[in-house]
Amino acid sequence: MSWTDGTIWWHCYPLGFVGAEREAIDHVEHRLWRLTNWLDYVIELGANGLLLGPVFASRTHGYDTLDHYRIDPRLGDSADFAELVGQAKRRGIRVLLDGVFNHVSHEHEIVRRALDGGPRSEAGSWIRWVGEYPRGFEGNLDLVELNLDHPAVQDYVVDVMNHWLDLGIDGWRLDAAYAPGPDAWRPIVARVRAAHADAWILGEVIHGDYPDFVARSGVDSLTEYELWKAVWSSLNDRNFHELAWTLGRHAQFAGRFRPLNFIGNHDTTRIATKLTDPRDLPLAHALLLLLPGVPSIYAGDEQGFTGEKTDGPGGDDAVRPAFPEDPSGLAEFGRQTYELERRLIHLRRTHPWLAWAGMSVGAVTSDAIAIDLDGGAQRLTLGLNAADEPVDLPGVNGPLRVGPHAWVLG
Secondary structure, three states, rough: OOOHHHHOEEEEEEEHOOOOOOOEEEEOOOOOOOOOOOHHHHHHHHEEEEEEEOOOEOOOOOOOOOEEEEOOOOOOOOOHHHHHHHHHHHHEEEEEEEEEEEEEEEOOOOHHHHHHHOOOOEEEEEEEEHOOOOOOOOEEEEEEEEEOOHHHHHHHHHHHHHHHOOOOOOOOEEEOOOOHHHHHHHHHHHHHHOOOOEEEEEEEOOOOOOHHHHHHHOOOEEEEHHHHHHHHHHHOOHHHHHHHHHHHHHHHHOOOOHHHEOOOOOOOHHHHHHOOHHHHHHHHHHHHHHOOOOOOOOOOEOOOOOOOOOOOOOOHHOOOOOOOOHHOOOHHHHHHHHHHHHHHHHHHHHOOHHHHHHEEEEEOOOOOOEEEEEEEEEEEEEEEEEEOOEEOOOOOOOOOEOOOOEEOOO
16 A cells, blocks of 8 residues: 555645746745645645645746756745745645656756757757757747657656655656656656655656556556546536446556546636536535545635636636635635535545545436445445436445435445
């Protein structure tokens, strides 16, 4: 059993969270204390992991890195970060960093050296090219792709990962892990794990053969985008048959590794906005926290925050907002969702075997579903009802009566 089987992540995007400037600055603003102020809130919620978005020096949004060894001056400095990690550890909170290694800012010194040397030079072999021009990640020319197949780049990434693991973090999220493919990560992950056997490494993968990616790359987990999509889509379309099909896939994944389950993150429209019927919000949260895998709560979702991701400049702003300096600044409207989340997390803690449970669908209609969860010595059924009338569902421990737009674990 890994320590991550008992971890519930609270995922936040630091630059937005602390209200940082949009562009890089030439001085240090000490703002990480604003995030430290929320650590007790994380514990009170019932979570015990802090999954951080980018914290390294970058040009704008954090995914255009300028220096992997330096904390973004808009957040603070190395002492501020050490204080955040230290305070988290005192509370038993694990810390995961966002490793943006597939690409860097076009202003990064690696890119400058490559451009000076050209594509056939040693410096040029650090990045990917399209003819005589650096290759931009998904067409973004300000995000230049690193060549993770090149041994020198592998050495660099391994050194960065080990550097911050040595300073006390617990693992990494590999941003855009899908882009270079699983085989590119294999030697990197193996070397990092040789130095830090207990580190947890999560890959961002959107679609494809998840178990194959895990096996070939050596990562511990992947972002479960298939489940994310099925949760809101099946609720909006009143089509739990879609969810049932996806749960069959999810059960196969969970039998091979612990997927990272989420219903929102820094790249997606908030679940409270995504759902057509707000009465379905408790059902989405129940699926997040009671299915096998490792749950990740996007900061603010537990308060019912809303926000729509759009295309174009500023399209992420609504889902990456500034938070109050401390939890006392929260509005009262989120209290009901917060209490729901605490109750669900309590159930998760009461039944820790849910992290690795076997799973099957006991019954399904368009707007109701019974999900059987098998922990060997213990078995439970999660019943969901998106209809306007109560329903009776079969359960492994007896029939379940589920009210309108409600869930039951029994």
